[in-house]
Amino acid sequence: MENENIKDIIEELLQERKFPKLRETLLEMMPIDIASVFDELSEDDLSKVFRLLPKELAAEVFACMDPDGQEHLISVFSSRELRAILDEMYVDDTVDLIEEMPANVVKRILAHTPQETRHQINEILKYPDDSAGSMMTIEYVDLRKDMTVSEAFEKIRKTGLDKETIYTCYVKDQRRQLLGVITVKKLLLSPSDAIIEDLMETNIICVDTYEDKEVVAKMFDKYDFLALPVVDKENRLVGIITVDDALDVIQEEATEDFERMAAILPSEGEYLKTSAFKHAKSRIVWLLLLMLTATFTGMIINRYESAFKSLPILVAFIPMIMGTGGNSGSQSATMVIRGLSLDEIRLGDFFKVLFKEAAVAILCGLILALVNGIRVYFTYDGDMYLATVLGVALITTVLIAKVLGCLLPMGAKLLHLDPALMAGPLVTTITDTCSVLLYFIIASSIAPLFGVIL
Amino acid sequence: MENENIKDIIEELLQERKFPKLRETLLEMMPIDIASVFDELSEDDLSKVFRLLPKELAAEVFACMDPDGQEHLISVFSSRELRAILDEMYVDDTVDLIEEMPANVVKRILAHTPQETRHQINEILKYPDDSAGSMMTIEYVDLRKDMTVSEAFEKIRKTGLDKETIYTCYVKDQRRQLLGVITVKKLLLSPSDAIIEDLMETNIICVDTYEDKEVVAKMFDKYDFLALPVVDKENRLVGIITVDDALDVIQEEATEDFERMAAILPSEGEYLKTSAFKHAKSRIVWLLLLMLTATFTGMIINRYESAFKSLPILVAFIPMIMGTGGNSGSQSATMVIRGLSLDEIRLGDFFKVLFKEAAVAILCGLILALVNGIRVYFTYDGDMYLATVLGVALITTVLIAKVLGCLLPMGAKLLHLDPALMAGPLVTTITDTCSVLLYFIIASSIAPLFGVIL
Numbered sequence: 001m002e003n004e005n006i007k008d009i010i011e012e013l014l015q016e017r018k019f020p021k022l023r024e025t026l027l028e029m030m031p032i033d034i035a036s037v038f039d040e041l042s043e044d045d046l047s048k049v050f051r052l053l054p055k056e057l058a059a060e061v062f063a064c065m066d067p068d069g070q071e072h073l074i075s076v077f078s079s080r081e082l083r084a085i086l087d088e089m090y091v092d093d094t095v096d097l098i099e100e101m102p103a104n105v106v107k108r109i110l111a112h113t114p115q116e117t118r119h120q121i122n123e124i125l126k127y128p129d130d131s132a133g134s135m136m137t138i139e140y141v142d143l144r145k146d147m148t149v150s151e152a153f154e155k156i157r158k159t160g161l162d163k164e165t166i167y168t169c170y171v172k173d174q175r176r177q178l179l180g181v182i183t184v185k186k187l188l189l190s191p192s193d194a195i196i197e198d199l200m201e202t203n204i205i206c207v208d209t210y211e212d213k214e215v216v217a218k219m220f221d222k223y224d225f226l227a228l229p230v231v232d233k234e235n236r237l238v239g240i241i242t243v244d245d246a247l248d249v250i251q252e253e254a255t256e257d258f259e260r261m262a263a264i265l266p267s268e269g270e271y272l273k274t275s276a277f278k279h280a281k282s283r284i285v286w287l288l289l290l291m292l293t294a295t296f297t298g299m300i301i302n303r304y305e306s307a308f309k310s311l312p313i314l315v316a317f318i319p320m321i322m323g324t325g326g327n328s329g330s331q332s333a334t335m336v337i338r339g340l341s342l343d344e345i346r347l348g349d350f351f352k353v354l355f356k357e358a359a360v361a362i363l364c365g366l367i368l369a370l371v372n373g374i375r376v377y378f379t380y381d382g383d384m385y386l387a388t389v390l391g392v393a394l395i396t397t398v399l400i401a402k403v404l405g406c407l408l409p410m411g412a413k414l415l416h417l418d419p420a421l422m423a424g425p426l427v428t429t430i431t432d433t434c435s436v437l438l439y440f441i442i443a444s445s446i447a448p449l450f451g452v453i454l
Numbered sequence: 455m456e457n458e459n460i461k462d463i464i465e466e467l468l469q470e471r472k473f474p475k476l477r478e479t480l481l482e483m484m485p486i487d488i489a490s491v492f493d494e495l496s497e498d499d500l501s502k503v504f505r506l507l508p509k510e511l512a513a514e515v516f517a518c519m520d521p522d523g524q525e526h527l528i529s530v531f532s533s534r535e536l537r538a539i540l541d542e543m544y545v546d547d548t549v550d551l552i553e554e555m556p557a558n559v560v561k562r563i564l565a566h567t568p569q570e571t572r573h574q575i576n577e578i579l580k581y582p583d584d585s586a587g588s589m590m591t592i593e594y595v596d597l598r599k600d601m602t603v604s605e606a607f608e609k610i611r612k613t614g615l616d617k618e619t620i621y622t623c624y625v626k627d628q629r630r631q632l633l634g635v636i637t638v639k640k641l642l643l644s645p646s647d648a649i650i651e652d653l654m655e656t657n658i659i660c661v662d663t664y665e666d667k668e669v670v671a672k673m674f675d676k677y678d679f680l681a682l683p684v685v686d687k688e689n690r691l692v693g694i695i696t697v698d699d700a701l702d703v704i705q706e707e708a709t710e711d712f713e714r715m716a717a718i719l720p721s722e723g724e725y726l727k728t729s730a731f732k733h734a735k736s737r738i739v740w741l742l743l744l745m746l747t748a749t750f751t752g753m754i755i756n757r758y759e760s761a762f763k764s765l766p767i768l769v770a771f772i773p774m775i776m777g778t779g780g781n782s783g784s785q786s787a788t789m790v791i792r793g794l795s796l797d798e799i800r801l802g803d804f805f806k807v808l809f810k811e812a813a814v815a816i817l818c819g820l821i822l823a824l825v826n827g828i829r830v831y832f833t834y835d836g837d838m839y840l841a842t843v844l845g846v847a848l849i850t851t852v853l854i855a856k857v858l859g860c861l862l863p864m865g866a867k868l869l870h871l872d873p874a875l876m877a878g879p880l881v882t883t884i885t886d887t888c889s890v891l892l893y894f895i896i897a898s899s900i901a902p903l904f905g906v907i908l
Contacts, residue, residue, distance in 0.1 A: 028657050188638075221701055287852075291778050327741055331718050342709070
């Protein structure tokens with residue numbers, strides 16, 4: 001069923017005060033779907049309908065909602081209601097909530113959080129936004145190495161309800177150092193009197209609290225983990241990251257790359273929920289910069305005024321040369337940027353990539369020059385001069401564009417900048433200048449060979 | 455440790471015939487890391503070193519390797535070795551293997567597969583490449599609704615070893631219809647004599663075998679599943695999809711979008727492993743097409759020959775107008791394409807998006823016109839005519855570009871084409887033509903107001 005229909009049904013049931021039926025409808029839905037319908041309701045309806053949910057589901061739905069709805073609900077919650085919701089929420093979701101709320105709301109949230117949790121929240125908030133620490137949860141199952149399998153199950157049964165995942169358990173020593181990990185699958189397939197120490201995996205892949213989010217997400221992609229332990233500088237286990245959060249990061253990072261590659265400053269928030277003013281703000285910076293740099297291309301054209309005054313047809317081909325250069329450049333930049341971001345290309349592969357791009361450029365350039373030559377030959381009464389100028393210009397333009405398209409992103413990577421910054425628009429603008437300059441140089445220098453006077 | 459170092463260490467140990475030490479080194483590594491080192495070894499070394507791995511790990515490593523290495527190993531395996539590896543592999547990995555191997559190797563693989571598995575493989579191979587059926591595995595744990603929790607654990611212990619995931623179990627009736635799902639977490643937290651039917655979740659989200667891969671991947675992103683059941687037209691459970699495969703699809707789809715948006719035909723395979731010829735092939739089609747369409751822009755410029763002959767400075771600003779239009783268009787197209795692909799934007803939001811883009815365009819256009827006006831005023835001795843022409847041209851160009859940038863992807867979506875096809879280069883080329891035409895129309899029509907004769 002579409003959200004729109006569900007929203008209508010819920011509003012109707014609410015108006016007719018058919019609360020049991022309404023509750024039943026909600027219980028059949030997934031938390032995220034309930035949240036997205038709730039985000040569309042009026043504030044009055046929201047407060048009424050939210051209270052129909054059982055406690056555990058209420059907390060799940062609340063965690064999935066938009067900040068506006070969350071803020072409204074907190075403002076109408078009694079102290080008891082707020083405490084109940086916060087009790088049910090995972091600490092990492094509470095941290096996300098706190099990051100979105102205004103100061104007075106945060107104060108109220110913290111006042112209703114037990115002291116120990118408050119301490120944990122503050123610890124997580126300390127980590128930078130793009131670090132592993134900021135995406136971890138502290139709710140994991142920990143075991144001791146001298147436990148038997150049945151003791152381990154005992155512990156999981158006792159503490160598992162509030163853990164974000166129970167399927168990977170962590171074995172720590174007294175100094176909280178991570179000794180090993182063991183999965184519930186392994187536990188289930190082992191005899192009940194076996195000792196954890198003999199079963200646990202001790203080749204552990206873990207990340208530092210300050211590791212970049214993107215690196216963490218890539219590790220999930222590579223190793224197919226369900227969860228990954230996070231340790232501090234002293235190798236003490238401080239939390240875990242689960243695969244669902246890694247998936248979110250992968251999507252965010254891809255969106256950021258898409259934006260950077262289209263010369264947009266990365267923004268948070270969904271498209272429709274962002275104001276036109278904010279959209280304009282994240283786009284105008286590059287537009288201004290690229291508009292001003294396009295002046296160089298203009299200056300070059302100016303210098304060749306006499307050339308195109310005596311042969312105006314030269315002007316008509318400027319868009320074709322510029323367009324082909326721009327498109328070739330974005331193609332290479334995109335391939336190289338995506339390759340770098342998927343670790344398919346490393347900095348050490350620089351020359352391999354450069355030669356490959358050069359080879360691709362020559363192949364593409366030759367075909368373009370040939371097709372264009374044939375067309376010009378037939379359209380302009382066999383004008384060999386024009387066909388030659390355009391052919392040579394096309395080949396050199398594609399070559400420059402493709403070489404720049406691989407040089408710029410790899411250079412950015414070398415300087416620890418995001419390669420996506422160097423994509424399409426920037427490559428295009430630089431290529432424009434070079435290609436127009438070359439075009440006129442080629443046109444003037446081979447003119448005498450064909451007896452053309454510019 | 456970097457792969458390069460590991461590779462050197464392994465080759466050294468191999469040369470010195472220190473096999474126990476070599477085996478020990480490998481056992482400390484993750485299967486995917488072993489596979490990527492193995493892919494770099496010579497064929498001789500590979501056959502030697504592969505045989506050092508214990509059976510289960512060998513199968514995991516084999517499944518992660520490149521097709522070339524896999525083919526070589528199959529060619530040197532004895533019948534017993536091949537059967538052992540195939541026995542250990544999950545059916546979905548075997549299917550992936552078969553899809554990459556030449557016919558004679560496939561024949562050998564199938565000859566060493568038990569008849570039942572062979573039947574299952576053939577079933578999966580029937581599904582289209584981009585369907586849920588092609589990414590599913592048939593190795594899941596199934597329970598009956600009248601089992602108790604302890605009977606369920608019994609079954610999991612007995613059959614769990616060969617299952618890709620045991621954490622979500624599926625309850626079927628005699629006609630293989632899916633009745634419910636239950637997680638191991640729920641089982642662990644319930645009394646051992648409870649009946650599955652009373653515990654299982656019956657609001658099941660599942661997908662059809664023919665559902666698009668991309669839709670499946672999005673469901674994992676939205677609902678945070680670890681596994682998702684796949685059913686046929688008669689609602690019979692035929693397999694499950696696990697989160698690690700969904701993650702791979704998300705990465706593939708993003709790469710495909712990046713390629714389409716840069717006017718590259720989507721290709722499989724890693725950048726460095728693809729030949730320059732193949733790269734050129736996937737890029738030349740759009741380059742040719744866009745080169746030829748750039749001719750229209752040229753024809754327009756031709757028509758205004760007399761205008762730029764009497765005022766050559768007009769030519770110098772063509773790159774700026776075209777560049778700004780192209781960049782504005784890619785910005786909008788990228789935002790809309792990404793929004794559509796993340797389901798943040800739906801077709802029903804068409805007018806909202808259109809108005810938002812128009813508002814952003816006017817904001818950006820005004821700022822660009824102003825900044826450029828000031829610059830022109832000071833650079834060209836207060837030439838009000840030029841400042842006005844460029845200002846009006848910039849605003850209209852940005853407006854057209856941004857409107858096209860949202861119209862084209864949404865139109866593609868409406869026609870069930872991939873919106874990413876309509877990105878950057880195509881929008882840019884259409885915008886080029888429109889903007890140059892408008893530029894000259896504006897320049898000629900307001901010339902009399904300023905007493906300029908073109």
